[in-house]
Amino acid sequence: MTKDTTGAPWEQGSQWYDGEAGPLVRPYAMTGGRTEPGSTGVRFDLIALVTLDPGISAVDDDTALGPEHRSIIDRCRTETQSVAELAAGTDLPVGVVRVLLGDLLELGWVTVSRPVPPAHLPDERILREVIEGLRAL
Structure with missing residues (x-):
């Protein structure tokens, strides 16, 4: 022994x-042996933002959600969380969080959005010209 x-x-x-x-x-x-988030077509990048659907008030005990799903829902209840924050906060691997988020997204419990990439933000020079133009008025 x-x-x-x-x-x-x-x-x-x-x-x-x-x-x-x-x-x-x-x-x-x-995850029931699954390694992909499902057929939602959404990429769960680490910086993707997850928000609980505002219409969700409580989780029924009858739903097929596991404790990990519920933990993600509880973390999103107070504020929008990134996928990385959810993985850290729930102490689950990112791959598992992605699969679980796919389940929640298919059920309509959460929405996922991506922050605007810096390349798509307006140029600082243009913003300064707008500010100067507004001051001239």
């Missing part, structure tokens, strides 16, 4: 249990 890091004995086949952290759940178990 071998001992774990805490000195407690563990038997063969129980390597999926850590005495300090508790049972280990593999990421594929949380």
Whole structure:
């Protein structure tokens, strides 16, 4: 019989249990073996912003949502979160968060938007000319 890091004995086949952290759940178990976010066609970049649909007030216990889905919903309830923030806040791998967000998006619980890339923002020179023009009025 071998001992774990805490000195407690563990038997063969129980390597999926850590005495300090508790049972280990593999990421594929949380997503049902899926590795892609589904057929939404939305890219979940790390900087994509996730917002809870304003019409959602409470999560029914009857829904097929798991605890990870609910954790994402709870984090988005207070403010818009990026995919990276959701992964960090829920302590889940980014790939798992993307799959779970795909589920929530298909159900209509969340919306996903991307911030405007810097290349699409107006040039600073143009903005200064507008300000100068407004001051001249």
